[in-house]
Amino acid sequence: MSTNRIEADYLLETPGDPRRVAEFMAGEQSSGTFVPVPGETPELKARAAARVIRLDVLDESAPAPALPSAGLKVTAETKFRRALVTLSWPFEILGPSLPNLLATVAGNLFELKPVTGLRLLDIRLPAEFADAYLGPGFGIAGTRRLSGVEGRPLIGTIIKPSVGLNPRETADLVAELCRAGIDFIKDDELQADGPACPFDERVAEVMRVINAHADRTGKKPMYAFNLTGDLDEMRHRHDTLLQHGATCMMASLNSVGLAGMIALRRFAQLPIHAHRNGWGYLTRHPMLGWSYIAWQKIWRLAGVDHMHVNGIGNKFAEDDESCIASARACLTPMFAGKPCTVMPVFSSAQTARQAPATYNGLGSVDLIVTAGGGIMAHPLGAAAGVEAMVDAWQAALAGIPLPDYAQSRPSLKRALEMAA
The missing domain is CATH 3.30.70.150 (RuBisCO large subunit, N-terminal domain)
Known part of the structure; x- marks a missing residue:
């Protein structure tokens, strides 16, 4: 005993x-x-x-x-x-x-x-x-291996508009992002398997583009497809992703529930990108519910590989200190011999401007930053948005102020002007 x-x-x-x-x-x-x-x-x-x-x-x-x-x-x-x-x-x-x-x-x-x-x-x-419990199947090391990104954060984005694009239009946008050198792309949590953009068709179109890009360049961006659903649906969607060579899947924690996530992990052969939408109803009141410190431990044991932690200067109600504490918790081992560490995902109104504060606060490059509007709404286009994010993180890692680094980098300069 x-x-x-x-x-x-x-x-x-x-x-x-x-x-x-x-x-x-x-x-x-x-x-x-x-x-x-x-x-x-x-x-x-x-x-x-x-x-x-x-x-x-x-x-x-x-x-x-x-x-x-x-x-x-x-x-x-x-x-x-x-x-x-x-x-x-x-x-x-x-x-x-x-x-x-x-x-x-x-x-x-x-x-x-x-x-x-x-x-x-x-x-x-x-x-x-x-x-x-199995814990993360891929975690930080497996995510880096599949994405081919070492020594820096994964620069990512979310498909925007969140809904409304059909499979071919989604793939066209992904092709532009691939050419721009993106590391990570995800479905918005609202994009699932509706008649306007069926999951199987979206996967086929998007992976056709990603696989072709990987064949040409050797770089295969990671795409987290939203397979949230009941268990039979998630198993089918998971197998569809495997058939098309996908390297990531996304599930909404509060939608599939704890038992659903445990079951998903048992048959998962891809990293699980865990979205926390709905988190506000568990934590928004300071005298009710959960702290993220406690909550994330449950899901790490259940087997997710990435966990959203909000972001610096976000559009929601959470302050920056709480966001950084959440990310640090994801990187803190839980057990001797089985750390269960996962990749924190920074999101919510992220732009090039937040890179220094995020890096200085977390003190680690083991993170994914997903900038939706911060990349897709760049005045010079999505490719320039990706370039600006990469430049911003290069500056942050080198300890160079963004305005100084931006003097010779037009994409970053315009991004900073947009975010001012």
Whole structure:
């Protein structure tokens, strides 16, 4: 039997006694319920119950609850106190099951009446989880091998317009990007298998262009086709990609779900580019849901190879510090002997201008940067957009200010003017 335990860190808000509420959380998510039951003996609790192993009450308090809670008696004097809480579960009760782990660390806790705010900050898992799940099949090394890109980030883009192009029009755009020297292209998450652009036809047309370009030049850009669907659909689409020589596939995490991603990884013979669309409803409120630090660990174990982390100066609500922390987490090993590291993907309103801040913040070249409008909307065309991104990253890696580097590089100069 394992002597290890599962641990989860939370930020808790409550109008009650934080210690008492933390104990209530531990009971609710293990052997207890809302009233004592005869079978919950001291011996059983010692063997099976969750424990509160950390409780740090924070100085901060709020005059109003972060989240509504029916039935709470609140007066003008009520203070909503916050605390950092760590719960610990015996491994033997749960076993190495990711779906059941979610029910344990992120289940009914969020609905408890005395909890007016709860955010899952991090999780730590016994090595048995690493043994039970495949983890990334390609990761950073495999992505670099298939793309042929070493020593720098992969420069990528998203097909824009996101939807509306037919398979031949998509392939024509891909041909232009191939000529420009792009490393990575992806479907937008909205582009799936609709009648206007069927998946099988899109794959055939796009891979015809990519394979021909690879035959001429020796460089084969990686294209992440969106195969999101039910399991039978994803298996068919995966096999279609193999038949046409594709080197990547994309799936939307929140759409296919954890069990779907685990199943996809079991038959996957290509890197899995994991899109996090819908992430906002899990994290947008600072006192509810998940931190990315905890969330990404689940999907890395499930077997994805790339994970979106937003981007510096993005168009969404996330700040730059959070984005960099998410990317660093993707590059941080999870287990001794099985690091499960994945390639972070920077996206959302990325342009040449963000290259220095991204590199300086992350301190690594192991990333994919996908600039949709930042490449496709370049005033001199998509090829110039690719060239500008490559130039910007060359400047960032060399420590040369972008305006200085742009003096002899017209594409970069125009990109900086556009992004100003």
